[in-house]
Amino acid sequence: MDHDHTHVLPADVANPREHSHTIAPAGRHLHAHAGHRKEIDRPVGERMSEAVALQGVCAGYFGRDVLDEISFEVAAGDFIGVIGPNGSGKSTLLKVIAGLLPVQCGSVRVFGRAPDSATRRMLGYVPQIESVNWSFPVTVFDAVLMGTYGRLGFFRRPSAADREAAHQALADVGMSEHADSQIAQLSGGQQQRVFIARSLVQHPKLLLLDEPIAGVDATTQHAIFTLLEKLQKAGATIIVTTHDLSCVAEWFDRVLCLNHRLIAFGPPSEVLNAQTLSATFGSHVLFGTAAS
Amino acid sequence: MHFLSDPLHNDFMVRAFVAATLIGLVCSITGVYVVLRNLSFIGDGLAHASFAGIVIAYLLKFNLYLGGLIFAVVTALGIGAVSKKSEVSLDTSIGVLFTASFALGIMLMSRVRNYVVDLQDFLFGNILAIDRRDIFIVAVLVVLVLSIVALFYKELLFASFDPITAAANGIPIEALSYLLLVLLAVTIIVSLQAAGIVLVAALLVTPAATAYQLTNRFGWMMFISACVGVVSAIVGLYASYYLNVASGSTIVLVATAWFFLAIALSPKRRSLLTALLEARRTAAKVR
Incomplete structure (x- = not known):
């Protein structure tokens, strides 16, 4: 394997295998997860219960790998941004975590277990x-x-409580007055x-959002991020492409x-530099570096 | 009133009305999924694919509908598998498989001397020839298809609207796709008697496309589609009786008339009527 980019990896993720002992049984994890809910500004490098862990994951379509040996861990309660150019595998990464796409090699763990019906119940997915x-x-x-449909299972219709949950979720995103509008x-x-x-109706512990700010204006972008930050404070782990x-x-x-x-993974201050960004986007895209 | 009751003095017309109503109903309900999932080509494809099965059953002196059903279901499942395995689009895999099966049917038919009489009904439909036993089979299959649609209503809705999220929420979208293809295959075989291989796709698509113009709600779309399907079947059958023309094509043309009426009056967009009026007003101003 070509590891010429490992030098830009922050120390604590350069070798995730070092932290494999942090994988705990699902039950203990959920408990630990609840205990860390409010703690967001923890120092970098401190290991917490992890929400998502990938080890050497390859995945793709029709035998072509889109993801090449991806390894990283996401601590419960983290707010993660996945950046990369179009076609770099961002959506594929979310699909792998959601269990929508089988991996060709490596392993995926969500709250300590391989993606299955139990992890699906803890997961909110927002597609492009x-x-x-x-x-x-x-x-x-x-x-x-x-x-509500997934959790209801077959042959059951949404109850009054489910409808109430849907109304509440609409209120949470400030869309109550549009409830009866046609989506077009x-x-x-x-x-x-x-x-x-729709993803909030299930009160997810892990939210995966695919390009949630694509094609929206600055005000809406701010509103969406404010909402996501609120969800994070309430304990959710959030991964956004x-x-x-x-x-x-x-x-x-x-x-x-x-x-x-995986080119780099770490706090924005460490990751957002010219070297990493040119490795991610190609040397021509460097105007974003001002942010760091 | 004689106008409406006269045709019903003939037993074969009563049977035709019962069958046409059932077929209009089942086609227009499953047709909603065909329209919303862009599967129009599949309706046509499965109908053509069934032809090889019908001809083989004919040669083996076997039940023709069962032969057609087996070929349609196998093709339906094959379409999904081929497009999944070979990286070609669903449309392309349908195009390859249905023409292959139809060609097989034609090739085998060319070996039969008197095919014109017996097999032509399958190409163009002949609902007046339906017998009591056929009606019973049609009724059972229609009830079966509609029950399955009702049982999986919410899953089929979610999987049709947003398959990725439905899958992420644990809904087995792949199994549902195959289920839907099999339901379509059954619907099409049931409907061959009314419209034949060549026209059956219209029974699936036109009522649902009409309903799509008139409502923004999924449940209403199904209801309106069912009404259009059943009314078209009945009106078409009366028209074919009095005009002395083929029934299947008349039913299809009645449904098509509803479709254009719906486009003209659709509340979803600026209706054709207001557009025409505005155009005239603008023209008058320019002058």
């Missing part, structure tokens, strides 16, 4: 908004209520908020630079 047909005949409320009438930012609301570097330093605890391989 272009991945759905927005002229589909459903209202905003219908779309958010779908967030929404702006890009509103579409993002509807999808976030973006190719927008302007927001990286301001919001994320840690940044994961991805271009098929």
